[in-house]
Amino acid sequence: MLPLFLAMVIISTDAYADVVVIVSAKSHVTSLTPEQTARVFLGKANRFPDGGDALPVDQAEGNPVRDEFYAKVAHKNSSQLTAYWAKIIFTGDGRPPIELEGGMEVRKAVAKNPNAIGYIDKRDVNKSVRVILEP
Amino acid sequence: MAIGNHFISLLGIFACVASAEAASTDQPKVTFGGFGSLGISHSSMHSGDYVLDSGIPSGPGRSGAWSTTNDTRIAGHLAAQFSPKLSAVLQIDSEYHSGNTYQPEIEFANVKYVFMPNAYIRVGRLALPTFINSENRDVGYTYAWIHPPMEVYRQEPTTHSDSVEVNYHIQAGEVGNSINAIYGKSAIETNDFIKTNELSSKHLWGIFDTVEYGSTTIHAGYQQRRTDSEYLLTGDYGEVKESNLSVGLQYDPGNWFAMSEWIQHKSTYKTSAMYVSAGYRVKKFTPYLTYAQNNPGSFLPGFPAPTSEAITLANRAQSTVSLGVRWDFMRNTDIKFQYDQVRLSDNSNGFLANTSADVYGQTFHVISTVVDFVF
Numbered sequence: 001m002l003p004l005f006l007a008m009v010i011i012s013t014d015a016y017a018d019v020v021v022i023v024s025a026k027s028h029v030t031s032l033t034p035e036q037t038a039r040v041f042l043g044k045a046n047r048f049p050d051g052g053d054a055l056p057v058d059q060a061e062g063n064p065v066r067d068e069f070y071a072k073v074a075h076k077n078s079s080q081l082t083a084y085w086a087k088i089i090f091t092g093d094g095r096p097p098i099e100l101e102g103g104m105e106v107r108k109a110v111a112k113n114p115n116a117i118g119y120i121d122k123r124d125v126n127k128s129v130r131v132i133l134e135p
Numbered sequence: 136m137a138i139g140n141h142f143i144s145l146l147g148i149f150a151c152v153a154s155a156e157a158a159s160t161d162q163p164k165v166t167f168g169g170f171g172s173l174g175i176s177h178s179s180m181h182s183g184d185y186v187l188d189s190g191i192p193s194g195p196g197r198s199g200a201w202s203t204t205n206d207t208r209i210a211g212h213l214a215a216q217f218s219p220k221l222s223a224v225l226q227i228d229s230e231y232h233s234g235n236t237y238q239p240e241i242e243f244a245n246v247k248y249v250f251m252p253n254a255y256i257r258v259g260r261l262a263l264p265t266f267i268n269s270e271n272r273d274v275g276y277t278y279a280w281i282h283p284p285m286e287v288y289r290q291e292p293t294t295h296s297d298s299v300e301v302n303y304h305i306q307a308g309e310v311g312n313s314i315n316a317i318y319g320k321s322a323i324e325t326n327d328f329i330k331t332n333e334l335s336s337k338h339l340w341g342i343f344d345t346v347e348y349g350s351t352t353i354h355a356g357y358q359q360r361r362t363d364s365e366y367l368l369t370g371d372y373g374e375v376k377e378s379n380l381s382v383g384l385q386y387d388p389g390n391w392f393a394m395s396e397w398i399q400h401k402s403t404y405k406t407s408a409m410y411v412s413a414g415y416r417v418k419k420f421t422p423y424l425t426y427a428q429n430n431p432g433s434f435l436p437g438f439p440a441p442t443s444e445a446i447t448l449a450n451r452a453q454s455t456v457s458l459g460v461r462w463d464f465m466r467n468t469d470i471k472f473q474y475d476q477v478r479l480s481d482n483s484n485g486f487l488a489n490t491s492a493d494v495y496g497q498t499f500h501v502i503s504t505v506v507d508f509v510f
Contacts, residue, residue, distance in 0.1 A: 035309060035349070044311060044347070046252075061466070075350075075389030079419070079463035086509045087277040089168060090212050091262050091270040092224035092243060 018122040019068045021133035022107065026114040028052065031132050038074040040117060042084065043094045048117075056097035057106050057118040065103060069119045072135040165215045172275040174206025174505035182494045183487030185477070185501055187285050189292050190232045190323065195501065197489055204231040206281055206505045208273060210242065220249040228273060242273070242295055257300040264315060264343045265291040266396055267354045267383040275507035279392070279461045281473040284410040284427035286455060289486060290400045291379050296321040296339055315343040321360070336360035336377065350388040354396075356381050362402065375438075377402040391415045403441075404449050406432025414461075421461040428454035431480060453485035454478050468508045475501040 021037055023029045029048050032040075039045040040054045048054045059066040061078065070076050076084060088094045100106050103120040110118040111128035118129075125131060178185040178195040186194040187205045195202035208230035216222045226243040245259030262270035266288060271277045273294070282288075298319025305312045322335040341358030359378040383396035393413040400406050407430050414423030431452040434441050441449065459473030478498045479485040487494070 039306075039311075045306060077416075078466075079469070080389070080416075082467055082509060083277045086170060086274055087271040089214070090170060090210075090226065090274050090277075092214065092222070092226075092245065092247065092257075093270075095166070095214065095216075 019065050019072065019119050019135065020122045020125060020131045021069075021073075021117065021119045021135065022110055022125065022129040023117050023132055024111050024114045025128055025130050027116075027130065028114075029117075029132055030130070032117075034073045034133065034135050037117070037133055037135070041070075041097060042074060043088060043096070053115045054117055055113060055115045057109050057116050058097040058099045059103070059106060059119070060099050060101050063102070065119065065121050069135070164217070165213065167211065167213050168510060169209065169211040170274045170276060170507070170509045171209035172206050172273075172505050172507045173203075174275075174281065174503060175201055175203050176205055176501055176503035177201050178499060178501045180477075180487065180494065180497070180499035182492045183484060183490035185499075186486065186488045187282055188289060191488075192231075192233060192235055193489060196487065196499075197491060206275070206503060207231065210273060212243075222247050230273070253305065254301065254303045257302070258298075260295050260297050261300055261317075263291075263293050263296045263298075263317065263321065263341070263358070264345075264354075265293075265341075265356060265358065265379060265381050265398070267352065267385055267394065269294060274509070275471070275505060276467070276469060276509045279414045279421045279423045279459075279471075280412070280425065280457070281459060281471050281503050281505050284396075284412070284425055284455065284457070285486060286427040286429040286453065287396050287398055287408045287410050289451075290398045290406070290408050290429065291381070293321045293323050293336075298339065309348055311347040313345045315341075315345075317341045317343075317358070334362065336362040341379075350386055352383075352385040352387075354381075354383040354385075375402055389416075401435070403438045404432050404434045406430055406449075406451075412457075419463040421463075423457075423459055423461070425457040425459075426454070427457070428452075431483065447482075447484075450480075450483045451486055452480035452483040454480075467510060468506065470506050471504065473503045475503070477501060 028050060036049060041056045046054055067078055070081050085096045100109055103124040106118040106120050107124055107129055110116040176195045177200055180196045182197060184194040184196040184198050191204050194204050208228060210226055210228040212226045214224045223246045224243055227239045228242040229237045229239040231237055241260060243260055245257050245261045247255050247257045249255045264270055268278055268283050272283050272288060296319045298317045300315060300317045302313060302315045318340045320337040321339055339360035341356055343356035346353045357380050359376055361374040362377045363374055378401045379398060381398040385394040391414060395411040397409040398407060410425055410427035412423060412425035414421050429452055431450045455475050455477045457473055457475045459471060461469050461471045463469050476498065479494060479496055481496050484490050484494055
């Protein structure tokens with residue numbers, strides 16, 4: 001019984017928030033694949049597939065929504081992500097997305113800018129933004 | 136290009152930009168960061184020092200059973216974004232090198248201009264991307280190992296050159312391709328040669344290509360340069376063409392990785408080296424296993440006959456089996472432990488430095504630990 005109990009505890013404490021990828025309601029983008037989203041957030045693409053400029057907006061390090069987003073979309077945990085960016089930053093090849101403190105700030109910034117793309121907890125979605133991916 | 140002037144003008148530019156006010160939702164104009172490693176290693180070989188790179192004067196072994204010289208360094212990195220198209224970086228590293236000091240040196244100092252959406256030009260001191268981890272070989276935090284396999288990475292010890300670089304990126308669906316062309320010159324400190332401790336080259340040019348598809352990265356490059364032959368082993372008779380052909384393959388789907396690299400180096404002699412490595416990520420732990428070897432090499436025809444000393448120095452053949460683990464025990468910091476079994480080939484002292492006697496064909500053991508951090 002003990003292993004089962006422990007497993008349940010682990011599952012429940014590990015239970016993720018539901019992360020969704022959003023753009024402004026004013027944006028023309030309607031959907032992206034996880035791979036396309038990863039390329040934008042990892043600095044490998046600076047445009048959406050339709051050709052428009054893409055401005056990724058990150059959540060702060062240590063935020064569980066951020067960890068879930070990168071685990072699902074880019075298959076990287078927080079150390080792997082730090083290592084990935086360290087390689088790019090310290091060779092002068094690029095820099096990571098802008099970081100905002102929480103879901104509300106990300107939603108506000110994305111709502112205002114038709115080029116922006118962010119990710120937030122599904123419960124924080126409102127009419128100002130459009131969900132383009134539920135990874 | 137005088138790097139001193141370069142450095143001063145860059146500092147001036149950084150100072151100007153630092154005083155500009157940035158809007159809250161914009162990226163900062165100037166960012167400062169850095170990285171470092173604190174490492175210690177032990178070698179069971181008493182007749183020579185185990186040194187990772189030809190610029191390191193001593194290491195564990197003959198000079199002392201334990202040593203911090205191989206894997207200890209700190210670096211600061213300043214980056215400035217003047218406009219969406221124009222940026223600059225300045226990176227200063229302090230690590231143990233010739234003269235037995237940790238005197239800081241400029242690793243990178245360059246200005247980058249994005250002249251087309253998919254292309255940029257960089258001028259100044261910049262990375263020479265021979266290998267997959269050439270540009271970041273000093274940043275231990277960016278890979279699983281304590282250091283990249285020495286048999287391969289020592290074949291091209293130059294990490295930067297004073298050059299002009301053009302990069303062009305093509306994204307075709309899921310496939311990304313970056314092509315890099317470099318022209319310039321380089322100089323590195325080395326203890327490998329009989330007459331000098333600085334190896335300088337000019338008319339350095341190279342073409343490098345990196346293809347990324349999903350979790351797969353393929354990197355290949357060719358470079359050549361003119362190097363003064365007094366630095367080589369067959370005597371002083373003007374300049375000699377040196378060239379490198381390198382190929383690397385990496386697969387990293389997230390919870391494990393496998394990679395391999397190969398290089399062929401030619402000057403007055405020809406040699407090659409390769410490694411294969413794989414690791415598996417279990418939560419915060421990444422155990423890994425690596426096999427690396429470099430071949431004896433052979434002198435090429437058309438040059439003066441090598442002396443017996445030169446023949447001995449040219450044969451660096453050895454192989455290493457490395458077993459290690461990386462533990463991401465806290466944010467932005469890891470600790471690694473690695474065991475290496477090094478087998479020297481017949482008639483080879485491998486990459487041992489300061490040898491007191493020939494130890495051809497022997498096997499020895501190295502244990503190392505390092506803490507890497509980024510900030």
